[in-house]
Amino acid sequence: MVLLAESGSTAVWVGEQGVRYYAHGRTLTQSSRLLEQQAALVSNTRSRLRVARDMYAMRFPGEDVTALSMQQLRGREGARVRRIYNENARRTGVKWEKREYNPEDFTTIGKQIESAPEFRDPAVKCETFGSMVASFLDAYTGFIWFIKWILVPGSMVSMILVIANAISLSVRERRKEIAVLKVLGFGPGIIMFLVLGEAILLGSGSGMLTGGLTFEIFNTLMGGIRVFPGNPPYPVPLDALWWGPVVGGGAALLGSLLPAWTARAVNVSEVFAKIA
Numbered sequence: 001m002v003l004l005a006e007s008g009s010t011a012v013w014v015g016e017q018g019v020r021y022y023a024h025g026r027t028l029t030q031s032s033r034l035l036e037q038q039a040a041l042v043s044n045t046r047s048r049l050r051v052a053r054d055m056y057a058m059r060f061p062g063e064d065v066t067a068l069s070m071q072q073l074r075g076r077e078g079a080r081v082r083r084i085y086n087e088n089a090r091r092t093g094v095k096w097e098k099r100e101y102n103p104e105d106f107t108t109i110g111k112q113i114e115s116a117p118e119f120r121d122p123a124v125k126c127e128t129f130g131s132m133v134a135s136f137l138d139a140y141t142g143f144i145w146f147i148k149w150i151l152v153p154g155s156m157v158s159m160i161l162v163i164a165n166a167i168s169l170s171v172r173e174r175r176k177e178i179a180v181l182k183v184l185g186f187g188p189g190i191i192m193f194l195v196l197g198e199a200i201l202l203g204s205g206s207g208m209l210t211g212g213l214t215f216e217i218f219n220t221l222m223g224g225i226r227v228f229p230g231n232p233p234y235p236v237p238l239d240a241l242w243w244g245p246v247v248g249g250g251a252a253l254l255g256s257l258l259p260a261w262t263a264r265a266v267n268v269s270e271v272f273a274k275i276a
Contacts, residue, residue, distance in 0.1 A: 004025065009027045010024070010025065010242075011024065012024040012025075016103050016107060025232075036111075047195075048070075049069070049070055049179075052070060052073055053065050053066065053068065053073070056073055056076075056077075059129065060143050061079070063076075065243060080200070081174060114176075122143060138181055149179030152261070156247075156251060159251045159255070160251050160254050160255040161255070162255070163199065163203065163251060163252050163256060164255040164256065164258060166169060166255075167195065167199050167256045167259040167260070168258070168259040168262070171195065171259045171260075171263045175266055175271050176271060177189055177269035178263050178266045178271075179268045179272060181194075181268060182266070183268060183270050188198075188264040188265070190259065191260075191263050191264050192260045192264040192267070195260035195263045195264075196253065196256055196260045197260060199252040199253065199254050199256035199259075199260075200249045200253055200256070202251045202252060203248040203250075203251055203252025203253070204245040204246075204248050204249035204252070205245075205269050206244075206248050207243075207244035207245045207246070207247055207248020207249060208241070208244050208245045208248070209244075210244050210248070211240045211242075211243055211244025211245070212239055212241060212244070214236055214244075215236050215238070215241060216234045218235070219235045219236055
């Protein structure tokens, strides 16, 4: 398990056919880089054998396995396991002859756990992790629907209106500058592009700052978001670093379309007539 943790692998302990969930260890990685590298190594016969030899040598440094085949490595490991089982059987007095795999035994053990008197108060319930999460969230279905379809869209609309108001005020206060730019030869399209670009730059920068702070605060300072007691915390995904700029830039673009069109239509003669 230490090796799995160090390599960033995910391990799930489940019962027969995945009916019962016991525990899991979640990977710390945020990409499939290690999985792709593992797939490339295992797909090649030579690299697969080389990795198996290296792993065996790491576990048992005193043995020379440089010339052993995959089948010989498996045979040596099987002999080692049988020897350890025999030693512990003699030490504990438990009779052991060979390993037997019988799926019916797993169901029997599960029933014994659920029906045992010592596990009835409080009752022990065996279920998958997904079933537990679904049961917990079932009471919050309406609240989750409200967040997804009312609160989040409402927040986006509010953000767009705030940006539109801010950019409109900026355009109104800078009508003289826009008029001067038109006199210098800047066309309406360029004026509109400048207003949109400024808004998108501010929105994307704010989104990037917000996403970065969220990622660092929750992952580095708080160690992740804890949802269920006893369950490992959930980290803020690395995608938050580009979600922020995309959402911020998109909201800024939508909110600045009308002000940018207004800036595009500024009449130079009217602006300078008011000044005179």
